[in-house]
Amino acid sequence: MTGRLDGKVALITGAGSGIGQAAAELFAAEGAAVVVADLRAEAAEETALKITKGGGKAIAVPVDVAVAEQAESAVARAVAEFGRLDVLYNNAGVDSSGSVAEATEADWDRCFAVNVKGTFLCSRAAVPRIAESGGGAIINQGSVAALVGIRNFAAYCAAKGAVVxxxxxxxxxxxxxxxxxxxxxxxxxxxxLMEPMLRARGGGDLEAGLAMxxxxxxxxxLGTPEEIARVALFLASDDSSFLTGSIVTADGGMTAQ
Ligand SMILES: NC(=O)c1ccc[n+]([C@@H]2O[C@H](COP(=O)([O-])OP(=O)(O)OC[C@H]3O[C@@H](n4cnc5c(N)ncnc54)[C@H](O)[C@@H]3O)[C@@H](O)[C@H]2O)c1
Structure with a gap:
């Protein structure tokens, strides 16, 4: 590793699983102290423990990003523990299936609460702290669902469009x-996150859904969590110093067609 985040403090939401977990491990390996924030306290603890056992710096913070006080306290904990904040990766997300004819109001609201409002609340809490550090980077997790229509994912497509x-x-x-x-x-x-969707696409058969x-x-x-984590590392580090407002598609050519 090349120490691309040496001396930096990064808060990653949804870091107890999947892409967020891979990013937490990669950022720590690149020298960052990582705040592993997740709704599921045990999952956050597991990721943080893996990092600290490997000699990296991390703490676990349970948070529901959709609740303002919890977003504020996660950021406050980062600064209390590590003295500053440089990077926020708004990765936490939930999907929601169904066309507009089928989706429930509760699913629609939760999808927007976590993906969109959570991004707003965590960013609002983090901006003053990142500014105090002299600046830094915020990375928001969109999806190809923001760029093309995906059947039976109305709320998710709309929410990721809002994130973009x-x-x-x-x-x-x-x-x-x-x-x-x-x-x-x-x-x-x-x-x-994707397993239920892939299973449903295959009519209950995961292998068939994967092939489709x-x-x-x-x-x-398909992509791997590590491949997306490497894009996040690029956006978190000075390697991307002239990028802001960019929407970086990492999709194996899916939206190029
Ligand atoms: N996996 C994909 O194919 C894919 C594609 C495009 C975008 N994304 C986006 O990437 C992000 C991560 O997805 P993933 O596939 O790694 O999912 P995942 O389910 O493996 O991990 C998501 C994590 O977010 C946490 N989380 C959920 N709600 C939360 C909340 N309210 N507060 C805090 N944490 C919460 C979950 O506990 C979980 O640990 C999401 O925003 C997702 O929409 C995923």
Whole structure:
């Protein structure tokens, strides 16, 4: 590893699983002290323990990003523990299935509460602290669902579209604070989030759902959490010092068709 985040403090939401967990491990390996924030306290503890056992710096913080006080206290804990905050990765997300004819109001509200409001609340809490550090980076987790329609995922597509729009607006507002704001739009990555969707697509057969999904990817396979984590590392580090307001698609060519 090359120490690309030496001396930096990064808060990653949804870091108890999948892409967030891979990013927590990679950021720590690159020298960052990582605040592993997740709704599931045990999952956050497991990720943090893995990092500290490997000689890295991490703490676990239980948080529901959709609750303002909890977002505030996660940021406060980062600064109390590590003295500063440089990077926020708004990765926590939930999906929601169904067309507009089928989706429930409760699913729609939760999808927006976690994906969109959670991004707003964590960013609002973090911006003053990142500005105090002299600037830094915020990375928002979009999806290819923000860029193309996906059948039976109405709320998720709409919520990720909002995250992409919010990213552009934040980039303008925060440039004067020396905070760069970019979004990643990953294609399908096999994580616990995606398993129910892949199973449903295959009519209950996971292997069939996987094969149907892979067929949409010119590169001939799905992505891995580590591949998305490496994009996040680029956006968190000075390697991307001239990027702000960018929507970085990482999808094996899926939206190029
Ligand atoms: N996996 C994919 O194919 C894919 C594709 C595009 C975008 N994404 C996005 O990437 C992000 C991570 O997805 P993943 O596939 O790693 O999912 P995952 O389910 O493996 O991990 C998501 C984590 O977020 C946590 N979480 C859920 N709600 C939360 C809340 N309210 N507060 C705090 N933590 C919460 C969960 O406990 C879980 O640990 C999500 O925003 C997702 O929408 C995923």
């Amino acid at each position: 729009s919010l990213t552009r607006s934040m980039a303008l507002d925060l440039a004067s604070h020396r905070i760069r704001v970019n979004a990643i739009c990953p294609g399908t990555v096999f994580t616990p 999904t892979v067929a949409k990817y010119p590169i001939g396979r």
